[in-house]
Amino acid sequence: MNIKMKTPLLHKPAVVKIVAPLIVGAVLLIAWQILCVAWKVPIYLIPKPTDILTTLWTDGPGLLRALGVTLKITFLAFFTAVVLGVIAAFLFVQSKLIETSLFPYAILLQVTPVVAIAPLIIIWVKNPTLALVVCATLVALFPIISNTVLGLRSVNPGLLNLFRLNGANRWQTLVRLRIPSALPYFFGGLRISSGLALIGAVVAEFVAGTGGTGAGLAYEILQAGFQINIPRLFAALVLISITGVMLFSIMAWLAKISLSHWHESEMG
Template identity: 50%
Template structure:
């Protein structure tokens, strides 16, 4: 008996449907356009809002004839900034140095202590309460004592800024080191990985996103600590920061000068945040969900 085979007829796909299916290159180009549009909106929209606020501020001062010693107009603040740039630039550089040095010291001390906390339980039990006490105590309350006991004013200011910036680095890094997947820990133990291999290939990658988050927080806090410490010290002279310029201006009732120094402090804080946000995207953007760009 002859065997018969049944074959299904081939279904032809209409040319219109094949053409309608987007190619991979077209999808990638569309995603690139969406990302560029989103990046542009992130810049244009805040800039437009800030410009409108500044225009409203300028108009309010001019329309109501508000004296400059009560509320200076933005145009007067910018002019004062350029007229006194020599004095303000040296103060800005001093504040930048103090902030960066405090931040570097906080990173080194916070990361090393966090590693000790993660590897040795008794170190965490003994020292973590002290770190918490330093964090919850207002820096404005202990800054006068630091200025009394530390002979160098610059070193005292650096210590105050370091205390403020230290805890976010420590706390976030400790949490990151402890957040490694327990199953992966068991796998490393199963394959008899050394402590250095476990730290290098498991603990450090797990802690990196938390460390970057702490770094963005500590960057702004180090600037706040430097400014608050200088306010408390009340130092004057050439080797001083923007906080001293603000104090001097308030004593002399030079309100436009005070606003100009305050503008530089704000811009410095914005630059610090933008730099660390970009660094976080650079380090984590190709592998971690917190920084990977997804189409919404």
Template identity: 60%
Template sequence: MRKPLMTYPQAQRAVWPLVSALALLLLWELLFRQFAVPVYLAPKPSDILSTLISQRDALFGSLLTTLKVTVLAFLMAIAIGTLIAFLFVQSRLIESCLMPWAILFQVTPVVAIAPLVIIWIHNTTLALVVCAMLVAVFPVLTNTTLGLRSVNPGLLNLFHINQASGWQILLRLRLPNALPYFFSGLRISSGLALIGAVVAEFVAGTGGSGAGLAWQILQAGFQLNLPLMFAALFLITCSGLALFCLMSLLSHLFLRRWHDSALA
């Protein structure tokens, strides 16, 4: 008998957040209509929806620009973070030399780094990608390193007794053990990549046809166009939620048949 794609408790976990969100939006709409809150103070959901429809070309074009920077930065963070984590596991000396630099970039605000990166890198898109990558790489690096190191000592001794090579230990023991940690890092890093992309766009202040959602927010602030500002914020929030759900789905697909967290 085929296992159902979604059990009743899982369906409840998916439905109730949607129900509560719709109830909150309805309450927001009714209260703002009842008290006649002016749109220049705070828009109603209907005002935001109207703006999304009337300015869909500009908003969704900006969304694609921001998502392009986010995805490129996220992929770069995965590649760099995973590679450095492998180096850390192979040598404690390399970890001692490089980890302080990773921590330094993590604790330094991206708004302080972004102007330098934009000056040094003449390609604006590449500069934005690098800024967002610097924000997103640390969770991948630390989580993957922790997963690669957190192997069962008994299993590690068993591999050594059977004269397994370093590559065999890495591929057959450390990598499977690191997958839950790795996907946990991806869930965090995907949101940070989006935050880094938006902050870098704010600092760059690039406008025109290739502008991202940050430019739409800046422009809306200058014009006191709050429905446009909320519409851009709504798209950013939905993008972050979609990235998190996608990473959670990938984690479930890779871990569902063997890891305790997915089986539970």
């Protein structure tokens, strides 16, 4: 007689991945609230979580509008970084000489602080939105190039020899072997690049300091700092953090649905 044992809900990996971080977050928020009340911390130093929630409720429309502006820059920069990064990666793997000649300049883009070059870009590019997109793209570009190149080169030597023995040309090897092998690395690059695109957009907005109806969350943070409105500053930071987590989760979900049926990195 076969008896099937049901796995408790809280023991399921998918549930644990959601519940465990929520429990930790709830404990930290409760401790934060209790300590602020017990020590009578002034609101202009560290606001209580309830103060931040109240600000999110009252100032929500304005903050969400600013978030929409920042997300516009983020998505445009992320899309541009993915397109340019994949093209560069495919170019690099065609020839070791091309990769050796050009890859150091990709590294140069990564190690150059965007804060240092953003003022120049804003001066050179007359359109403010385009200037912000360029700045954010420079921040998000390198992980796509690096991970995709690594993936395209991380091919099983035995499979590569098999393709050669069967007379596969360069295009067939690229499409049927190298690209499938590179997908896990590519999705890893997407997870990193999506967060960097958001960071690049916020940093570029800080440097640009644009206001008015086209201002993003960085401007709201600056204004809140000038006005000593610390709960509003924290509320903007919370929105940025939640957005970053959501972007990472979306990229992880895309990797899951694309790779779970054939690659061990996303199985289970």
